[in-house]
Amino acid sequence: MTRTPFGPSLSKKLSPDREGGKPITVTRIPRILSVANQKGGVGKTTTAVNLATALSAIGKQVLLVDLDPQGNATTGLGVKRSDIQTSTYDVIFNEAHVAEGAIRTKVPGLAVLPSSIHLSGAEIELVTTSRREFRLQEALRVPLPYDYVIIDCPPSLSLLTLNALVASDSIVVPLQCEFYALEGLSHLVKTIERVKKTFNPRLDIHGVLLTMYDKRNNLSGMVAQDVREYFGDKVYKTIIPRNIRLSEAPSYGLPAIVYDMRCPGARAYIHLASEVIKRERKILKTSEPLTSAA
Ligand SMILES: Nc1ncnc2c1ncn2[C@@H]1O[C@H](COP(=O)(O)OP(=O)(O)O)[C@@H](O)[C@H]1O
Numbered sequence: 001m002t003r004t005p006f007g008p009s010l011s012k013k014l015s016p017d018r019e020g021g022k023p024i025t026v027t028r029i030p031r032i033l034s035v036a037n038q039k040g041g042v043g044k045t046t047t048a049v050n051l052a053t054a055l056s057a058i059g060k061q062v063l064l065v066d067l068d069p070q071g072n073a074t075t076g077l078g079v080k081r082s083d084i085q086t087s088t089y090d091v092i093f094n095e096a097h098v099a100e101g102a103i104r105t106k107v108p109g110l111a112v113l114p115s116s117i118h119l120s121g122a123e124i125e126l127v128t129t130s131r132r133e134f135r136l137q138e139a140l141r142v143p144l145p146y147d148y149v150i151i152d153c154p155p156s157l158s159l160l161t162l163n164a165l166v167a168s169d170s171i172v173v174p175l176q177c178e179f180y181a182l183e184g185l186s187h188l189v190k191t192i193e194r195v196k197k198t199f200n201p202r203l204d205i206h207g208v209l210l211t212m213y214d215k216r217n218n219l220s221g222m223v224a225q226d227v228r229e230y231f232g233d234k235v236y237k238t239i240i241p242r243n244i245r246l247s248e249a250p251s252y253g254l255p256a257i258v259y260d261m262r263c264p265g266a267r268a269y270i271h272l273a274s275e276v277i278k279r280e281r282k283i284l285k286t287s288e289p290l291t292s293a294a
């Protein structure tokens, strides 16, 4: 952990939020991206944490919202349970403001709205909650001091994930390069279409991300080809390789990009961030401004 992508020019990168040395808070409605796939273990959390970190490294102010009761993004960013006072749960159910819960991480420019164990009961609670699909949208689609909100979704197409889809501009779908990669995906695509029609017309798939690619394994190549045939240019050019450093980093409470920025996995996520930004420029240029919710 000798060098980080934040390097010596960090203060310059943060300069847009500083005026005469005094911090100023710029608020705007952030772009909201959810990392979603109802399958577990496909690389959602790894992608959410490292994409958020890479976006911070290029000077963006980023909030990572941990919507998974397991809280892997929270612990992976070094936040301890004892640091948490207000969580995503409180924002959804107790009308807490995002600012009350957001915790600064060791990564400059990156804050996390932590998960809590209470989220594991959220499904049942949401059923009887008013405007149950809009709770997260109402909390996040407001002026906030962030350019990007990245939501790490739980491994299900539950009401929690539905809240993320309703709140989001766009979805990043990680797909593990394994035999059943495409299985169940039509269900996710249909859900996104349904949410777009019913609750959130702005919603779109930002991109499909091939993860855990093993170049020594023919199957990985075949799966990647199949996914590209199915999703065409929605698939990011960047492929995330299988890399042990990516799985080690969370146990140090650090994103892989900070833990070892030279490892192939970290490099791939830095590359992904620049591809995401390129797509963002295209999307923002061509999209009609959508002002109000739903
Ligand atoms: N590219 C990768 N190479 C090696 N291990 C990975 C990679 N991406 C994720 N992992 C590991 O695989 C497991 C599942 O990844 P995770 O991001 O938690 O998936 P999800 O959030 O979809 O359940 C974790 O232990 C993680 O560290």
Ligand SMILES: [Mg+2]
Pocket (backbone or CB within 6 Å): 044, 045, 046, 068, 072, 153
């Ligand atoms: Mg996860």
